[in-house]
Amino acid sequence: MKTVHELFSELDYWEEYTPNSTMSRIEKVNHISRVKREIANxxxxxxxRGYIESKETN
Incomplete structure (x- = not known):
C-alpha cells in the first residue's frame, strides 16, 4: 500500500504527463481520478476539519 506522500507524488506526475493519443488521454484522466479518490479515502x-473550515471562510 502506498503512503499518502507517494500518492501525491504520483498525482503530480500524472497531472504533468502529456499523452500522445486519445486513449492515453482517457487513461490519464481515469488514473488521476483513481489517485484522487484513493487520497480522499x-x-x-x-x-x-478545522483547517478545511478555516480555508472556507478566508
Whole structure:
C-alpha cells in the first residue's frame, strides 16, 4: 500500500504527463481520478476539519 506522500507524488506526475493519443488521454484522466479518490479515502476528514473550515471562510 502506498503512503499518502507517494500518492501525491504520483498525482503530480500524472497531472504533468502529456499523452500522445486519445486513449492515453482517457487513461490519464481515469488514473488521476483513481489517485484522487484513493487520497480522499485515506485522509481522516475529522482530523483536518478545522483547517478545511478555516480555508472556507478566508
Amino acid at each position: 485515506r485522509i481522516n476528514i475529522e482530523e483536518y
